Amino acid sequence: MRLELKGVTKRFPGVVANDAIDLTVEAGEVHGLLGENGAGKSTLMNILYGLYRADEGQVLIDGQQVHFSDPGDAIAAGIGMVHQHFMLVPVFTVAENILLGKEPIDRFRRFDRRAAHEEVERLAETFGLPVDPSAVVEDLPVGLQQRVEILKALSRDARLLILDEPTAVLTPQEADGLFASIRGFQAAGRSVIFISHKLREHRDIADRITVLRRGRAVGTVDATAAEPQELAQLMVGRPVDLVVDRSPARPSEPVLTVEGLEVLAADGQRLVDSVDLTVHRGEILAIAGVEGNGQTPLVEAITGLLPIGGGRVLLGEEDLTGRSRKEILRSGVGHIPEDRTMHGLVGSFSVADNLVLNLWDDERFAARRTRRFDEVRSHARRVVKDFDVRTPSIATPASSLSGGNQQKVIVAREFDRPIRVLVAAQPTRGVDVGSIEYIHRQLVAKRDAGVGVLLVSSELDEVIALADRVAVMFRGRLIGPFPTPVAKEALGLMMAGVPAEEAMRGLAA
Amino acid sequence: MSGPDASPDPALDPAVVSDSGVEPSDGDASRLTQRIVGAITGADVRLTVLALVAALVVGALFLVLSDTRTLDAVTSGAGLGAVLQAAARSVSRAYSALLQGSLGSPGAISETLVAATVLILTGLAVTIPLRAGLFNIGGEGQVIAGGLAGGYVGFAVEGLPLAVHLPLAIVAALLGGAVIGWIPGVLKARTGAHEVISTIMLNNTLNFVAIWLLTTTLFQIPGRADPISRDILDTARLPRPFTGLRVDVGIILALLVAIVVLWLLDRSTIGFELNAVGANPSAATAAGMAVGTATMRAMTFAGVAGGLAGGALILGVQGRITPGFSAGLGFDGITVALLGRGTVGGTVAAGLLLGALKAGGRAMQARSGTSLDLVVVIQALIIVFIAAPGLVRAIFRVRTEPTSTTSISQGWGA
Structure with a gap:
């Protein structure tokens, strides 16, 4: 036809x-x-x-x-x-x-x-x-x-x-x-x-x-x-930089330490199986893997959305295990959730309200249980400008923005508050090319500012473009991390369950 | 993909399931409530007004169909003109009596305000949880609890001056309602029990508790066999500022409560949490809010408003507790909240409007012989038309084009 x-x-x-x-x-x-x-x-x-x-x-x-x-x-x-x-x-x-x-x-x-x-x-x-x-x-x-x-x-x-x-x-x-x-x-x-x-x-x-x-x-x-x-x-409609421009990482002391982390499903199945990892200040540790291999529960357990079945999570020296989501966020963990419309935004709320969604009762934005709308608005005006969020106004409902701009609202919210660790899950999913470029640059900038970044992505290109060290998650277990560069093919093999040594050797041969 | 006015709501999308294997405890039920809440709070003001107009028009139709003079004109074989004339006369007679009886005299306005006092409060008892994504059908039980608690303090505590006794009785009413509101809240937060079911159950429970209590020596007038409580002492009655008129300071109380609720829902951090939990519980959780706490708070606040309604009724116009004193006012609160579109201002306006309908309806029955049931029919029609915005749009040919150009961008594009 x-x-x-x-x-x-x-x-x-x-x-x-x-x-x-x-x-x-x-x-x-x-x-x-x-x-x-x-x-x-x-x-x-x-x-x-x-x-x-x-x-x-x-x-x-x-x-x-x-x-x-x-x-x-x-x-x-x-x-x-x-x-x-x-x-x-x-x-x-x-x-x-x-x-x-x-x-x-x-x-x-x-x-x-x-x-x-x-x-x-x-x-x-x-x-x-x-x-x-x-x-x-x-x-x-x-x-x-x-x-x-x-x-x-x-x-x-x-x-x-x-x-x-x-x-x-x-x-x-x-x-x-x-x-x-x-x-x-x-x-x-x-x-x-x-x-x-x-x-x-x-x-x-x-x-x-x-x-x-x-x-x-x-x-x-x-x-x-x-x-x-x-x-x-x-x-x-303009030249786009598809390659992320970044200098080598200069990692310093560990800022996020995960020890023997386990997450159990309701039926007792191990979604995350004794995972150990350390993210240092000033580096991007990327976790690759086919979706459904435990990345989501791993991220949710670290950021306090899911109960931890075993093991510990440390922020610097501070033990975050068993803390509430609010305490974890306020102690300096930033989280870009993988499903922005479900976990990241309240669609019917204005851009301004979404920009303070997890700081709603912080003393900057509320006094004696009353919200300080002037502060919320001036904060929103500044952040929208700083992070180039394309929105008709700060009062526009977040659901009216394009996917890329919705994601920028979330990125801006997490980047504008003081954080020591950023956990970014699929940060560019469903986002247009222009916004991907922008978000990648922001992640690198945050790394260079001394934040430890844990990036979880099922886009191999993204992992390879951003990672200073890379690990692969397969059936709840973590393989690696390995210092970059790691060949894309080797990562692909590990994502399919081929043991690390074999994956690396197979390529060498 | 649906039209440009459709808002993709991930919470309604069954495809959106995290791979963590952890699901909300009552997925489908809470999605349904969210859908209802979204439909109400998202409604266009014009549609609400038009729903009201449509209800009055259809109400007129019922009125004509049940009007003996119009029917006589039909059966006697008079011309179409005569039938229409008779119909028009009966409609205008009934509706002008309705207007007269609600606004036409100081006495009429007083009656409107008396009815509105309770309706505003029970309306708020539905509006507050609605904003948190909860459907409170328990207004009736909360009114009864408030009436029992406030009433008991009102007749059993003696020897206090008005300035102490009345506030004490009001606080008792407030607490009585709060407890009955808190119960479904805590059940929902802890076990996931759906608030619609538990509030309906509590309505019946409270109804029979009231009937039982009214036969005990605690409440009953000594020496009487019928279940009626002792009279509220004068020191606990809501003062009536105008002699000869039944309106009392309860209306001021209701408006003050509305102002507090306005602050609570639209200005306070607690309200921000309630609204976030109602609009997207997953995002609220991810922002560090406690959904269970918000649920309990919303239902408790609802109970406070319902309890105050019961208090205003018993300490105000009624003066004593009788079986079935709540008379469906808790359910009327649902109509008020629906008509008020989930906003505080709207709820107050709707409370006044339905109060006028109630007061006017009694006058209409007395003057034009039109049954008071017409008011109930109109109220029911209002709900039908609000619940079916598509129908109202079709009737009035309202073009539903979003006012801002940006909000349609979600409907198109990939």
Whole structure:
């Protein structure tokens, strides 16, 4: 199927979300759609999927103009969409989800489970996407849930598949699996629109890449010919420094010491298994690893969000074990949580209130239990300026900001208060290129100012760009740390569970 | 992805689960409450006003349908004009009686304020926990507890001057309510027991405790068989500043409480914690706030407001405790808080408005013969229309476009 968008324009009050966008997707093409948060990618796809109506412009399929008034029309025309947040019924089985709305029924008008399972198995085989039709969706890992979503679209005979940020929720291995299936559809003559703000993924999977910036298509380039630097510049609209500029670390005395730390799940399973680590002043210790190997509980235990099952956490000489979250934060531990909308911000609160979220009753911002709004506001005005938070005003709700600016609010909050240790978990997840560059520079600046930084990231590129020492977490245990540089391939092997010596040796050989 | 006005709320997103394996104790239930709270506190002022208008219009429809003169005009085969005329006359008669009875004379205003006193307080008893993400259905029980405690001090403690006795009785009412508010709070904080269930249970418990107490020698008038308490001593009655009018200083008390609550919710550090816990408990925890403490505090403060409502009722207009004296006023507090959109100012305004409806409704029944139940119907309709903002938008064709351009950015873009 050949898809053409001509001059598609969509206005929201005060904003042109899509401004005369032209886009052509050839049959059998994987077309990348690249752009920062708020560039208009989702709006464009929602128009294509019949969720929004374009104010101007045309959509043509195989040369014929089409009008979609709802997703049903788009599906009938052969367009399938896999949303970033899955549209699945968690308590239904895989087969029930895939066939929802066109489920086979037997002669008593009951759901025909056997026919449904056969249908799903046939689909799974055709597309090389194995699933268990009887599994309940909520029990499946995210990667498999996504596979169910894709099969659901394919079961409606989608010839053009829109994948909205499909890798955001996947582990690197799962992403590789997804890419393999994308190549499979391509071979079958189906087209794919691949949305992501990660440059590398576009270069890996796309044939051509269209870059959106502020609602306009600023260029379509051949993926194999595109340089990352050039793409980043198109996306942001100015030259971007993709390499973090930093001098060698000058670590001094230990500032965070973790001894034999254990975290237990409710069922007694060891999420963190006797981890020892030391972060020195003035260094960045990075922990790499595939998500779900215990990094989250490790960070939460160190920062007082989870109870410690065993071991000790020391800040300098001070024992933080068993202290409350508030005491730990106030004693000088900064924390950039990995899920900013869940743990980092209160979305409905203003930027100003979010900037004092963990200092709300500090004597700077409150006297005799009454908040000092003048102080809160002047603090916010200064911090917003210092940390370049792009917000219409300090009274704007944090949820209205772009992901990158939300993250800057959190970074600013932690960096502006006196801290000795910074625990940064996935600090650039879901953040646009411009903000990534900024946050990386800030982390290095904090290191140079004598703070000990513990960086947890599942982005190997980020780990390699920032780490002075690097460790890998696998199944709750810590491998390392090793002084940098460590080869990316060696880290990858350790992330997959290959013992450290073997991983290093394998590369040497 | 939904429309541009949709706000992605991670707390409602089942996909957002940390890999730590630790989950909030009552995930689904608290998400539901949060959704309700979000819908209420996030509502547009225009929609609230329009919901009120819609309720009055539909109420008029009921009025016409139950009006004998209009029905006579239909059955007697008079023309459409005559039927409409009869309908218009009955509606205008009823609604003007409603207005007269609530604002038309000093006596009417006095009655409005009497009704509003209790409604403002029970409204606050719902508004405070609402801000902390809790739904307090226990206003009724808190009113009863406050009435029993305040009333007991009011008739049993003798020989004190008004300046000591009345404050003592008020404090007793406040404490009685606070205890009954604190119980569901501590249950929620310690065990995760849902406050909706435990407050409803406490309503019934308190209701029967009151009936039982009223038959004991502790409360009952000696020598009487019916369950009615002794009269509140004059030294514990809320003074009436205007002779011949029933309005007492309870309304001042209610407004003072509203001012304190305004400080509490919008200016104090405690309120900041309550609001944060209500809006995003995970982020509140991560900021170092204690969710359990905030929960207990919110429910205790709610109990204080409810208890004061009971005190104002017993020490004010009623003067003694009778079975069922709370008369659903705790539940009316839910309507008040809904109409007040979770703000203190809104709650006061809504309390005055529903007070006027209540007072006017009695006058309407007396003057135009329209049943007082119409007021109950209108109140119910207000809730229906507020609970269904989409319906109100559709009726009045309100375009729901955000006022600021930035707030839509979350709806588009990747």
